[in-house]
Amino acid sequence: MSGQEKQLVEELAQIARSTMEGALRRGADGVRARAAASRAAKLVYRDGRPERVEESARRSVVVHLYCDGRYSSCETNHLEADALERFLDRAVALARAVEVDPHRLLPDPSLYEGRDDRDLGLVDPDMGAVTPDDRHRVTADLDVAVRDAAGDDEVISVETRYQDGEETLFQVHSNGFEGVHQETQLWGYANVTLRDRGERRPSGWGLAGSRLRAALPPADEVARRALESARAQLGAEPIETAQLPVIVEARVVGRLLSHLLAALDGRRLQQRSSFLEGKLGEVIGSERLDIVDDPFVPGGFGSRTFDAEGLTLRPLPLFERGRLASTYLDTYYARKLGDRPTTGSSSNVVVTPGDASLEELIAGVDRGVLVRGFLGGNSNATTGDFSLGVHGTLIESGRLTRAVSEMNMAGNHLELWKRLAAVGRDVYPYSAVRSPSLLFDQVQLAGR
Numbered sequence: 001m002s003g004q005e006k007q008l009v010e011e012l013a014q015i016a017r018s019t020m021e022g023a024l025r026r027g028a029d030g031v032r033a034r035a036a037a038s039r040a041a042k043l044v045y046r047d048g049r050p051e052r053v054e055e056s057a058r059r060s061v062v063v064h065l066y067c068d069g070r071y072s073s074c075e076t077n078h079l080e081a082d083a084l085e086r087f088l089d090r091a092v093a094l095a096r097a098v099e100v101d102p103h104r105l106l107p108d109p110s111l112y113e114g115r116d117d118r119d120l121g122l123v124d125p126d127m128g129a130v131t132p133d134d135r136h137r138v139t140a141d142l143d144v145a146v147r148d149a150a151g152d153d154e155v156i157s158v159e160t161r162y163q164d165g166e167e168t169l170f171q172v173h174s175n176g177f178e179g180v181h182q183e184t185q186l187w188g189y190a191n192v193t194l195r196d197r198g199e200r201r202p203s204g205w206g207l208a209g210s211r212l213r214a215a216l217p218p219a220d221e222v223a224r225r226a227l228e229s230a231r232a233q234l235g236a237e238p239i240e241t242a243q244l245p246v247i248v249e250a251r252v253v254g255r256l257l258s259h260l261l262a263a264l265d266g267r268r269l270q271q272r273s274s275f276l277e278g279k280l281g282e283v284i285g286s287e288r289l290d291i292v293d294d295p296f297v298p299g300g301f302g303s304r305t306f307d308a309e310g311l312t313l314r315p316l317p318l319f320e321r322g323r324l325a326s327t328y329l330d331t332y333y334a335r336k337l338g339d340r341p342t343t344g345s346s347s348n349v350v351v352t353p354g355d356a357s358l359e360e361l362i363a364g365v366d367r368g369v370l371v372r373g374f375l376g377g378n379s380n381a382t383t384g385d386f387s388l389g390v391h392g393t394l395i396e397s398g399r400l401t402r403a404v405s406e407m408n409m410a411g412n413h414l415e416l417w418k419r420l421a422a423v424g425r426d427v428y429p430y431s432a433v434r435s436p437s438l439l440f441d442q443v444q445l446a447g448r
Contacts, residue, residue: 002125005125005168005182008168009180009182011037012035012037012168012169012170013170013178015035015170016034016035016061016170017033018081019031019033019035019084019088020063020172020174022088023063023065023088023091023092024174026089026092028065028174030065030066030105030106030173030175031063031064031065031173031174032063032172032173032174032309032310033062033064033173034062034169035061036058036059036060036061036062036168036169036170037057037167037169038058038166038167039055039057039058039166039167040054040057040163040165041163041164041165042054042161042162042163043139043161043162043163044139044159044160044161045140045142045158046158046159047157047158048143051159058077059077059079060075060079061075061077061079061084062074063075063091065092066095066105066106067092068100069101069102069104070096070100070104071098071104072094072095072098074087074094103332103336105331106173106175107309107311108331109177111310111311111312111341112173112177112310112311115306115312116296116305116314118296120296120297120298120300120304121212122183122211122303123166123182123183123184124184124186124213124214126213127164127166127213130164135162135164138162138216139160139161139162139188142161142188142223143160143190145190145218145222145223146190146192148220148223149223149224150192150227153195154194154195155192155193156193156194156201158190158193159190159192160190160191161187161190163186164184164186164213165184166183166185167183168182169181171306171310181304181305185209185210185301186209186210186212186216187208187209188208188209188216188217188222189205189206189207189208189222190219190222190226191203191205192223192226192230193230194234196234197235202230204227204228204229204230205226205229206221206223206225206226206227206228207222207225207251208221208222210299211299211301212299232372232392232393233391233405235402236403236405236406237403237405237406238405239394239407239448240447240448241445242445242447243442243443243445244367244369244443244445245367245368245369245395245421245440245441245442246370246371246409246439246443247358247365247369247370247371247395247438247439247440248371248437248438248440249371249392249437250358250426250436251428251430251431252372253351253428253433253435253436253438254349254433254435255374255388256388257351257433257435258433259379259413260413261349262379262381263275263276263381263384263413264318264327264328266327266332266333266334266344267333269329269333269337270337273382274381274382275381275384275412275413276327280324280325280326281323281325282323282324283322283323284319284322284324284414284418285418285420286420286421287321288321288354288421288422288423289420290320290321290351290352291317291318291319291349291350291351291352292316292317292318292349292350292352293315293317293326293343293346293349293350294315294316294347294348295313295347295348297347297350297434300347300432301431301432302347302348302432307343307344307347308344308345309330309331309343311331316343318349322417326342328342328346329342329343329344330344331344347432348434349433349434350434351423351435351438353425353427354422354423355425356424356425357424358437361424361439362395362398362400365395365398366395366397366398367395367396368395369392369393369404369407370392370393371391371409372391372393373390373391374389374390375389376388377389377408377409384412384413384414385411386409386410386416387408387410388409388410389406389408389409390405390408390409391403391404391406391407392404392405404447407445407446408445409444409445410444410446416440419441421439421440422438423438423439424436
């Protein structure tokens with residue numbers, strides 16, 4: 001940690017501690033305080049010309065108050081001493097005005113123990129050296145890379161984006177917790193719209209990100225993926241309604257998994273509005289379904305050593321060979337359910353990869369669909385029913401043939417995941433959901 005970074009942490013620590021002490025002086029029984037500083041920059045180019053440039057910097061403090069069985073949470077970005085005093089007056093008064101809830105307590109201090117403060121590679125020490133010219137150069141290079149890889153008569157428009165940011169937070173609790181979290185991120189994005197028959201204008205996207213500036217993938221990788229995505233939709237049309245094998249491409253698995261993971265939320269479980277309520281230990285998917293919430297992925301976009309409540313994090317098995325192994329429980333809902341808390345939110349959701357490449361998965365399908373994207377639709381976390389618009393490519397005799405769109409993939413999650421027939425090895429790295437492509441057997445597709 002550089003001298004400048006240490007100074008920032010010390011400033012945030014002083015703000016968080018003084019906020020906590022001020023709340024205790026006003027009669028709060030327990031306090032969680034978090035002071036944070038963040039900076040972000042974003043550039044958007046359209047057809048090679050700057051369209052939007054944004055830069056922002058922010059400091060804030062969030063205080064969670066526990067007063068005589070009552071609880072409230074308040075935030076401010078006015079951090080001058082007088083402003084903080086007034087903020088605490090109002091925050092404590094608000095806490096005392098809400099209803100008593102005996103389950104609202106600070107976490108037990110034992111849940112703070114054993115924290116693994118390993119270096120997860122989340123901070124680029126040279127982020128401060130990035131200049132506005134550097135950002136413009138990356139964004140312009142993305143546009144050039146798309147146009148160099150495409151035919152001039154093929155492209156209608158190109159949008160490219162670059163953004164970077166950094167955040168430092170210091171968190172302190174009145175019953176003994178202190179923790180620091182720091183991270184940096186850089187992202188490059190390209191979206192290209194192509195000419196197609198009639199009035200159709202298919203567009204595709206490419207994305208790459210990194211915690212470290214030197215590790216940000218080159219522009220031509222992002223451009224290639226954007227063009228592949230757009231070209232794969234040329235001439236798309238629906239096929240007939242049928243039950244077919246479906247391969248969900250790695251980079252869009254996160255959309256499908258988000259609906260499954262929503263049912264693991266402690267609030268939904270306690271309120272019995274989850275299709276997984278009461279199913280802990282039961283088989284939900286095929287034996288190929290292995291998912292772990294892993295907070296220690298080096299450079300992971302969800303990596304951290306403690307959560308918002310200060311709970312010490314460890315790898316959390318969610319599904320083991322299809323069996324539901326854990327859920328997301330913060331301390332509040334764990335108390336209401338009479339269970340032990342895990343964490344209230346996900347870190348890196350890691351799907352254990354298999355041995356097959358995407359090409360090998362495709363080769364093993366006689367007739368099916370490779371889903372390359374989801375378009376709208378809905379998923380009911382209470383019943384598990386879902387209907388999602390999809391586009392992709394038809395597979396015939398183990399080969400990709402023609403583009404398909406205007407299709408719906410429908411079913412119920414309690415059946416879908418039991419149909420998981422194979423897991424690829426092509427893990428998508430640019431997301432906190434780290435999953436390879438997934439092959440499902442006999443999924444309902446509604447088309448013509």
